[in-house]
Amino acid sequence: MVLSITDSRYNVRLHKLGARKIVIVDIGPLGCIPFVRSIHFLPVGKCHEEMNTLIRGYNQKLRTAVHRLNQEMGSGSVFVYANSYEVINMMLQNYRDYGFENVNDPCCGEFFPLSFCLRIGDENEISTSICDDRSKYLFWDSYHPSQAANFIIAQHMLNGNENICSPLNVRQLNDYKL
Numbered sequence: 001m002v003l004s005i006t007d008s009r010y011n012v013r014l015h016k017l018g019a020r021k022i023v024i025v026d027i028g029p030l031g032c033i034p035f036v037r038s039i040h041f042l043p044v045g046k047c048h049e050e051m052n053t054l055i056r057g058y059n060q061k062l063r064t065a066v067h068r069l070n071q072e073m074g075s076g077s078v079f080v081y082a083n084s085y086e087v088i089n090m091m092l093q094n095y096r097d098y099g100f101e102n103v104n105d106p107c108c109g110e111f112f113p114l115s116f117c118l119r120i121g122d123e124n125e126i127s128t129s130i131c132d133d134r135s136k137y138l139f140w141d142s143y144h145p146s147q148a149a150n151f152i153i154a155q156h157m158l159n160g161n162e163n164i165c166s167p168l169n170v171r172q173l174n175d176y177k178l
Contacts, residue, residue, distance in 0.1 A: 015073075015076070015077060019077070020076065020077050020078065020178055021077070021078050021080075021173050021174075021176065021178075022077065022078070022079050022080070023079075023080045023082050023157070023165075023170060023173070024062065024066055024079060024080065024081055024082065025082040025084050025157075026058075026059040026062055026063070026081065026082065026083055026084055026085050027055050027058060027059060027084070027085065028055075028084045028085050028087075028088040028145075029047060029052050029055065029085055029088055029089055029092070030048075030051055030052070030055060031047040031048030031049060031050070031051035031052035031055070032047035032048075032052070032088070032089075032092055033139065033142065033143055034104070034105060034106045034109075034139055034141075034142040034143075035142035035143055036048050036051060037104070038142065044104050045104065047092075055085065056085065059083070059085055062081065063081045063083075063166070066079045066080070066081040066166075067081070067166075067167075070167065075178065076178065077178070078167075078168065078173060078176060078178070080165055080166065080167065080168055080169075080170070080173055081165065081166045082157050082164070082165050082170075083160075083163065083164050083165065083166075084153055084157075086163060086164060087152070087153050087156045087157075087160075087164060088138075088145065088149070088153070091103065091138055091149060091152060092138070095138060098152055099135065099136070099148070100136055100137065100138050100148070100149075101136040101137075102131075102136060102137045102138065103137075103138040103139070105131075105137070105139070106137070106139045106140065106141045106142045107130060107131040107134045107137035107139065107140050107141070107146055108128055108129070108130050108131070108134075108140055108141045109128050109129065109141050109142055110128075110129060116128065116141070116142065117130075117140070117141035117142070134146055134147065134148070135147075135148045136148075157169065157170050158170045158171050159171055
């Protein structure tokens, strides 16, 4: 993945197609998603640190590649590195500040024993358990952030500082004149 975004063939093609402002989002802390925590039998509040260490290493290489792309492509294009890892990590560490009550279990499905969020039959049949208030959960299912979490991630990318989006946040990117 990191190599493919630095391959000039892709960038030239994107440029020919009219792409000038591109946001590249990193990988979040997958070691903290309910699926990974469940299959590794991790206690409440603990993440798979080895997995997260690998992801942080990948994200650092991705950030460097995006910075290099901005240098190589010059003023004709802008690439933004978006740090979803940090935003999700902030929500995990300070979840009550973001309005969450549960950052361990999925809203749809079960953490342990692991069950998947799916519907069998018509729309009136619920085949898995669903929480009462999904806005209070960081995770919708065992893999994905909830709608509330995605809204917070989007807000940080739209308005965040250089730790979240670099060299510009999405709002600044929108206003940036090439």
